[in-house]
Amino acid sequence: CWLGLVFxxxxxxxxxxxxxxxxxxLAAIRAAGTWKGERVIKSKQGxxxxxxxxxxxxxxxxxxxxxxxxxxPEVVQAGVDALKMYGAGLSSVRFICGTQDIHxxxxxxxxxxxxxxxxxLYASCxxxxxxxxxxxxxxxxxxxxxxxxxxxIIDGIRLCRAKRFRYKxxxxxxxxxxxxxxxxxxxxxxxxDGVFSMDGDIAPLQGICDLAEKYGAMVFIDECHATxxxxxxxxxxxxxxxxxxxxxxxxxTLGKALGGAAGGYTVGPKPLIExxxxxxxxxxxSNSLPPPVVGSATRAVELLLASNEIAQSMAAKTMRxxxxxxxxxxxxxxxxxxxCPVMLGDAQLASLMADDMLNFGVYVxxxxxxxxxxxxxxxxxxxxAAHTDQDIDHCVDAFIxxxxxxxxIS
Numbered sequence: 001c002w003l004g005l006v007f008x009x010x011x012x013x014x015x016x017x018x019x020x021x022x023x024x025x026l027a028a029i030r031a032a033g034t035w036k037g038e039r040v041i042k043s044k045q046g047x048x049x050x051x052x053x054x055x056x057x058x059x060x061x062x063x064x065x066x067x068x069x070x071x072x073p074e075v076v077q078a079g080v081d082a083l084k085m086y087g088a089g090l091s092s093v094r095f096i097c098g099t100q101d102i103h104x105x106x107x108x109x110x111x112x113x114x115x116x117x118x119x120x121l122y123a124s125c126x127x128x129x130x131x132x133x134x135x136x137x138x139x140x141x142x143x144x145x146x147x148x149x150x151x152x153i154i155d156g157i158r159l160c161r162a163k164r165f166r167y168k169x170x171x172x173x174x175x176x177x178x179x180x181x182x183x184x185x186x187x188x189x190x191x192x193d194g195v196f197s198m199d200g201d202i203a204p205l206q207g208i209c210d211l212a213e214k215y216g217a218m219v220f221i222d223e224c225h226a227t228x229x230x231x232x233x234x235x236x237x238x239x240x241x242x243x244x245x246x247x248x249x250x251x252x253t254l255g256k257a258l259g260g261a262a263g264g265y266t267v268g269p270k271p272l273i274e275x276x277x278x279x280x281x282x283x284x285x286s287n288s289l290p291p292p293v294v295g296s297a298t299r300a301v302e303l304l305l306a307s308n309e310i311a312q313s314m315a316a317k318t319m320r321x322x323x324x325x326x327x328x329x330x331x332x333x334x335x336x337x338x339x340c341p342v343m344l345g346d347a348q349l350a351s352l353m354a355d356d357m358l359n360f361g362v363y364v365x366x367x368x369x370x371x372x373x374x375x376x377x378x379x380x381x382x383x384x385a386a387h388t389d390q391d392i393d394h395c396v397d398a399f400i401x402x403x404x405x406x407x408x409i410s
Contacts, residue, residue, distance in 0.1 A: 033348030034368040039358075045070040045260060047386035051363060060363045061381045061395050063260075066229050066338055067310050068386025069300045070260030079261075082295025090288040095277070098288035106298045111267055113301055114235060114250055118273035121294075123286045125224050125253035125264030126152040130159065131280035132220075132251065132266060137162035137189060142182035144175060145191040146203070150222055153191060162189075169196075172207045179215040188217035189249075194237030195225040198372050198380070199341055200334025202230075202237055209246040220249040224264075225339060228257030229385075234304055234311030254293070259300040261293045313385045314338055317392060321383055324396040329409035338383035341367075342399065343376070344408065350377040353402050360398035 029035050040052035047068065049060045069075050082102060092098035107119040122128040129152040137143055141162040145153065148169045157164060163185060165178040175190065182188050190212050192203045203221065212219045223236040231239030236252070238244045249272065254263035266276060276283060304311065318338045325332050325342065333341040344350045350366030357364050357379075368377040381395070403409040 032369075033346075033351055034370075035351075036371075039363070047384055047388075047391060049363065051358070054358060054361075056361070058358070058361055058363050059387075059391050059395060061383070061387075062363060062365045063382060063384065064225070064256035065260050065384050065386065066257040066314065066382070067300075067304075068384050069257065069303070069310075072300070072303075074303065075259050075296045075299045078299035079292040079296035082291040086291035086295075088292070089290045092288065093284060093286060094288050095284065100288075100291065100294075102291060102294045102298065103288060106294050106301070107265070109298060109301045109305065110265055113305060114252075114267045115244055116250065116267035117270040119265050119267045120273045120276050120280070120283060121289055122264045122266070122282055123289065124255065124262060125222070125251055126155075127282035127286060128251045128264040128266050129153050129156040129222065131156070131276065131282040132249070133157050133160040133162070133189075133191075134281070135276055135279045136160075136272065137187060139163075140185060141187040141189070142185035143189050143191055144178050144182060144217070146170065146193065146196075148196055148198075149191060149193055150197065150224070153193070153222055157191070162187075170201065170204055172204060172211060175208065176211050176215075179211055179217060182217075183215060188212075188215065189220055190217050191220045192222070193225070194221040194223045195230070195337060195339065197225045197339060198367065198378075200225075200337040200339030202226075202240070202335075202337065205237060205241045205243045205247065209243045213246070218248040219246065220251070221247055223250050223252040224256055225337075227252040228300075228304055229311040229314045229338070231311075233308045254297040254300075257300075258304075259293075259296040261296055263289045263293055263297060310385050314383065317385070317387060317389070318383045320389060321381065321392050321396065324393070325399060328396065328400050328403070330399065330403065333378070340381040340383065341378040342381060343378045345375055345377055347377040349406060349408075350379055353406055353408070354379055356402045356405065357398050360394075360401065362395050362398045 041049050042052055043050040045065055048057050051058045090098040111119040133156045137160045139161045143157055143162045144165045147166050167178045168174040195202055226236040228234045230236050238247045249268040251266050321340055322332050331343040333343055347368035354364050354366040364379050367380050
């Protein structure tokens with residue numbers, strides 16, 4: 001009995017020590033002004049939302065709902081129909097008893113959309129990135145990654161045993177140097193975000209493909225912030241830059257422009273997709289995508305396959321915001337992308353301005369370390385096809401008033 005009390009006492013002491021360590025970490029985050037609170041939305045996602053603690057209609061300028069499809073009536077109805085017909089979920093992984101005909105149908109449509117041979121679905125694009133590199137690349141191979149690639153790409157590369165080379169952000173000269181270093185490797189894979197989500201800048205895919213072909217490498221792009229609205233038909237950065245036939249592997253998400261719920265995928269050569277079904281751990285050990293998510297995403301893809309009208313509406317709205325903000329004196333990072341980072345530098349300033357913007361009826365969020373580098377805090381504004389010109393003008397006016405209050409502009 002006394003021995004049990006001793007072990008229990010030690011357990012309590014360890015838990016108390018851990019609690020103290022965690023509370024100190026949290027206090028440091030608050031003191032640095034980088035605390036990330038969560039506002040509670042009391043309505044469906046859209047350009048106009050209701051936020052707990054705020055009165056009336058709030059304009060939402062920080063969702064990845066690029067095409068406004070998160071609450072599109074046809075997309076919502078498709079999810080309801082799938083729920084009724086196929087149930088809430090599969091209670092299983094794909095290879096046991098978790099594959100339905102709607103999963104295969106969505107994979108076929110996504111492969112068609114991206115003009116690739118085959119497609120495999122994941123629970124998220126984070127999982128798609130976590131599941132690819134370990135399967136494709138071994139110790140005799142090399143992976144060359146942009147230094148500002150998304151965290152999920154970085155984590156996925158950590159899981160593989162390939163030689164790792166990190167090249168300077170969008171620096172083709174440095175990439176070529178790294179490709180020369182990797183020439184003795186069996187396979188070489190250049191890895192980049194198509195669009196870098198924190199700055200809204202677009203990877204120089206033409207130059208990357210030129211170098212990849214020169215040194216016998218393949219090209220991978222993560223298209224989470226491009227699929228559905230970049231390019232003449234919304235196919236992404238590879239279509240925008242004319243290299244669809246030169247990029248071998250594309251990962252993307254269903255959780256942004258394509259319905260906004262959840263899910264990710266890989267499209268590429270059929271042998272790669274078949275091997276991923278056999279060995280990709282996030283695919284083999286995660287439950288299948290729920291039928292309502294599959295139904296909604298399928299309808300979103302069908303809408304985009306049928307027409308590029310929604311995608312084409314983005315360009316004018318994006319430039320309306322960017323031009324007005326620049327004329328007002330703000331610094332906007334990136335170019336011609338609906339991700340419009342309003343650069344502020346100071347983390348506490350970004351947080352305070354975001355809070356003040358809510359008082360003007362505009363929902364935006366300050367981004368600070370570790371989401372972005374120290375000294376690069378910003379408010380990331382995201383334009384949606386669902387925004388009207390009046391919505392955009394209201395947002396700009398709120399920024400001007402808030403910016404003057406905090407001395408960001410005169």
